[in-house]
Amino acid sequence: MIPNEINLLWFLLPVAALSGWLIGQCKVNPKGSRSSTLIDPEYFKGLNYVLNQQPDKAIEVFIRMLEVDSETVETHLALGNLFRRRGEVDRAIRIHQNLIARPSLDRKQRAFASLELGMDYMSSGLLDRAETLFLELVESNLHLNQACTELLEIYQQEKDWENAIKIARKLETISGEKLNSIIAQFYCECADSALVDGNMRVVKDNVRQAISSYPNCVRASLIEAQMYQRIGKVKLAIKSYKSIESQDSDFITEIIVPLYDCYRELDCIDEYIEYLKMLVHIYGGISPLLMLTELIAEREGKDAAKRFISNELKTKPSIKGVDRMVEYVISKSEGEIHDYLKIIKILTAKLIEIRAMYKCNNCGFDAKQLHWLCLSCKNWDTVKPVLEL
Ligand SMILES: [Zn+2]
Known part of the structure; x- marks a missing residue:
């Protein structure tokens, strides 16, 4: 709770109630006779509740006093908004519901109150009620941008990806903001669930939609590759994994191990080694380098792997590389050197872990x-x- 806001609210509430009541009185008696300015005893009742720290009763009295018309709607909205920001959502809901129930509201005022009430529902987790209000606003073509933004939030929280895609597309047209990479993620969410269920046709369809929405969607290519691996189309899986390199080279680390599995299955490790060499040469990442070192150790022994990695470390020093090199030499070391290497290994392992x-x-x-x-x-x-x- 923010103290300044609390003070402001408790100042604003009685003032709003009083001014609302006075406006109402002046309207009843436009000539402004003496009787019209006498303050309603209800006002003092409300003030008394405020002073006695009985906010609920005070709110009831002041809301009752605050006549809803074109001049006091703003005050109601401001009060409701303040309550919501303070986390007192139930009170905000009561104010906004009370506002919407008044027949004197025009179309725009009602729409604004609905938008506020929808936000109250969002804050209190009543997503289905919020959704109904925002959908009504979208249908009436009012507050389109905000209503669609809130609906998008609701559908994401509910993991309703189909509706999230529809509303994101609508929001793109309304706001002009590009949401294609996010829409691709929604398709990937559908594809991921279908992959778990083993429904490959749905996986394929959603991956295709994701890539057509955002061609650089790494996640779509990863899911596609996993799908091909699952159904035994290993060459197609390799193709999908390899496409990630041009989509976003930062994700190369994600394809090293699965590609190893694919090439191993095809018994084409030589081809894999060539691909790793190309990755090391162009991107210089440590993951392909470590995999290369491991394959050299497997094929030519630890000494050859040690020579390879120590040579590479001269131009591309890295903690993971040093860690691996020490691993290869520590078993053959003795005495003081062995102790020093053990210290280095503990240090590199800790650095990698944290x-x-x-x-x-x-x-x-x-x-x-x-x-x-x-x-x-x-x-x-x-x-x-x-x-x-
Ligand atoms: Zn973040």
């Missing part, structure tokens, strides 16, 4: 695994693999 593997480009959130929707700032497609040490 290092986050993924980071949100938008809010800096660190993660150990890849999240397509940032857990912190709730943005899509902003979490990326961290450039390796």
Whole structure:
């Protein structure tokens, strides 16, 4: 609760009630006779409740006093808004419902009150009620931008991806803002669920839609590759994994291990080694380099792997590379050298362990695994693999 807001609210409420009542009185008696300015005893009753810290009773009295007409609607809306911002959503709902129930409201005022009430429902988690109000606004062509934005939020919270796609497309036309990469993520959500259910036709369809909405959608290519792997179309899986390199080279780390599995299945490790060499040469990432080292160790022995990695480390020093090199030499070392190497190994292992593997480009959130929707700032497609040490 923000103290300034509380003070403002308790100042505003009686003032609003009094001014609303006075406006009402002047309208009843336009000549402004003496009797019209006598303050309603209800006002003092309300003030007494305020002074006695009985907010609910005070609100009831003041709302009753505050006649709803074109001149006091704004005051009602401001009060409702203040209550919502203070987290007192039930009170905000009562004010906005009371406002909407008045027949004197014109179309625009009613729409604005509906929008506010919808926001109240959102704050209290009554998403279905909020959705009904926002859909009515969209149908009446009023407050389109905000209503669609809120609906998009509702559908994402409810994981109703079909409606999220529809409303995001509508929002794109209304606001002119490009939402194609987010829409692609919604298709990927559908594809992911279908992959879990084993419904490959639905996976394929949603992946196609995701890529047509946003051709650089890495997630769509990853799902597509997993789907092909699952149905035994390994060559097509390799093609999908490889397309990620041109979509966003930051995600190359994600394809190293699955590509190894694919090439191993096809018994084409030589081809895989050539691909890794190309990745190391062009992008210089540590993941392909470590995989290459492992394959050299497997094929030519640890000494050859040690020579390879130590040579590479001269031009591309990295903690993970040093960690691997020490691993190869430590078993053959003895005495003092062995002790020193053990210390280095503990240090590199610790550095690797505490290092986050993924980071949100938008809010800096660190993660150990890849999240397509940032857990912190709730943005899509902003979490990326961290450039390796
Ligand atoms: Zn974030």
